[in-house]
Amino acid sequence: MSFKVPKGTQDILPGQTEKWQYVEGVIRDLCDKYRYNELRTPMFESTELFQRGVGDTTDIVQKEMYTFEDRAGRSLTLRPEGTASAVRAYVEHKMFGQADQPVKLYYTGPMFRYERQQAGRYRQFVQFGVEAIGSADPAIDAEVMALAMNVYTSLGLKDLKLVINSLGDKETREGHRQALIEHFQPVIGELCGDCQSRLEKNPLRILDCKVDHKHPAMATAPALTNYLTEESSAYFTKVKEYLDVLDVPYEVDPNLVRGLDYYNHTAFEIMITGDGFGSITTLCGGGRYNGLVEDIGGPAMPGIGFAMSIERLLLALDAKNIELELENHLDIYVVTMGESAKLKAVELVNQFRQNGISADMDYLERKMKAQMKTADRQEAKFVIVLGDAELEEQAVNVKEMATGNQQKVAFSELVTYLKK
Numbered sequence: 314m315s316f317k318v319p320k321g322t323q324d325i326l327p328g329q330t331e332k333w334q335y336v337e338g339v340i341r342d343l344c345d346k347y348r349y350n351e352l353r354t355p356m357f358e359s360t361e362l363f364q365r366g367v368g369d370t371t372d373i374v375q376k377e378m379y380t381f382e383d384r385a386g387r388s389l390t391l392r393p394e395g396t397a398s399a400v401r402a403y404v405e406h407k408m409f410g411q412a413d414q415p416v417k418l419y420y421t422g423p424m425f426r427y428e429r430q431q432a433g434r435y436r437q438f439v440q441f442g443v444e445a446i447g448s449a450d451p452a453i454d455a456e457v458m459a460l461a462m463n464v465y466t467s468l469g470l471k472d473l474k475l476v477i478n479s480l481g482d483k484e485t486r487e488g489h490r491q492a493l494i495e496h497f498q499p500v501i502g503e504l505c506g507d508c509q510s511r512l513e514k515n516p517l518r519i520l521d522c523k524v525d526h527k528h529p530a531m532a533t534a535p536a537l538t539n540y541l542t543e544e545s546s547a548y549f550t551k552v553k554e555y556l557d558v559l560d561v562p563y564e565v566d567p568n569l570v571r572g573l574d575y576y577n578h579t580a581f582e583i584m585i586t587g588d589g590f591g592s593i594t595t596l597c598g599g600g601r602y603n604g605l606v607e608d609i610g611g612p613a614m615p616g617i618g619f620a621m622s623i624e625r626l627l628l629a630l631d632a633k634n635i636e637l638e639l640e641n642h643l644d645i646y647v648v649t650m651g652e653s654a655k656l657k658a659v660e661l662v663n664q665f666r667q668n669g670i671s672a673d674m675d676y677l678e679r680k681m682k683a684q685m686k687t688a689d690r691q692e693a694k695f696v697i698v699l700g701d702a703e704l705e706e707q708a709v710n711v712k713e714m715a716t717g718n719q720q721k722v723a724f725s726e727l728v729t730y731l732k733k
């Protein structure tokens with residue numbers, strides 16, 4: 314019997330994990346600069362949270378959730394995204410009462426969606442996301458988008474496109490909704506079953522249909538832009554002004570709709586352009602969700618955020634041949650010859666590590682040549698060879714691998730020498 318990872322999941326092995334850590338470090342530093350603080354929430358929540366938060370008519374809730382009953386019969390769901398959980402935590406811990414609003418949060422962690430597996434689409438993937446809750450200032454919309462773009466550009470990615478749209482406010486959406494119903498009513502029989510049930514419940518979702526996206530009625534559907542209220546338009550204009558000030562280039566796409574129900578006003582996605590990337594080109598998505606905090610049982614507090622998967626970010630770096638500057642941290646490798654030398658090596662290696670010097674040695678009693686090869690492969694900065702002569706002298710030649718220079722150093726002076 315042989316076991317494999319479940320479909321749509323992957324092991325991330327040493328060699329890859331270093332890249333993850335690097336990217337996660339860049340993200341942490343950026344969040345610190347923008348003053349977003351980390352939030353950690355459980356990996357599962359009550360199913361109802363997502364039904365309400367993400368929306369009953371979305372693909373995520375209808376087809377993609379990992380839902381199960383626990384032993385006490387509660388319906389729980391592995392989180393498919395992070396916004397509903399962040400808002401739940403914001404309400405549960407009364408963060409709306411904090412003196413400083415908006416509350417700026419970020420998270421990284423695995424999300425779960427039962428999707429068709431392909432390059433860039435997994436059933437377990439890691440999202441980095443941010444949520445700024447408690448401000449309806451268009452400047453924060455621009456800040457959030459700038460932060461998302463900054464993650465990519467600070468890693469050296471260039472061929473990016475920020476696509477934005479306004480989904481307007483309640484009134485906008487109601488007007489547009491009516492127009493969509495009227496538009497699709499005559500052809501609804503030609504569309505899939507899902508679209509048919511969406512017509513009354515949430516006709517905007519029809520535009521997002523993966524089955525019928527080529528139906529001619531899609532291209533002629535009434536654009537939301539034509540239904541924007543004056544306030545919504547003014548808000549959108551401000552958002553664009555702030556993006557200009559931040560020097561973040563963008564394109565307006567009136568057809569951009571998102572796969573989750575909570576959005577209004579600003580919606581955006583970041584795409585990768587040019588060669589080298591597969592069919593999935595969306596790296597990041599987000600938008601404003603005024604009303605969600607109330608839907609989840611809190612006070613009327615507006616919010617905006619985004620999420621991106623680390624998997625797609627790494628795929629993008631690969632596709633564009635961007636090498637991360639990963640550092641190798643082996644400071645010293647201790648080569649041993651004989652049993653007494655081994656005893657001393659264990660002592661020295663321990664001493665090095667306790668003094669913040671990374672060190673390793675052989676545990677297979679291999680010949681000196683094999684040990685030297687390991688030191689080379691691991692790109693040790695220094696190597697020492699311990700044998701009977703060195704023990705007698707209580708000193709050893711320290712070889713700097715980059716230059717080949719050797720220096721005799723007393724055992725008692727090794728830490729001081731290496732630290733210099």
Ligand code: HAM
Pocket residue numbers: 393394395396426428433434435436438440442443444572573595596597598599600601602617618619620621622624625
């Ligand atoms: P989303 O568009 O569903 O939005 O997902 C955001 C990002 O998560 C995508 O752009 C992609 O990078 C990544 N992603 C989604 N599904 C998969 C998958 N199956 N495999 C790999 N990566 C995937 C949200 O999740 C919202 N919560 C974003 C948000 C935060 N809006 C406001 N605040």
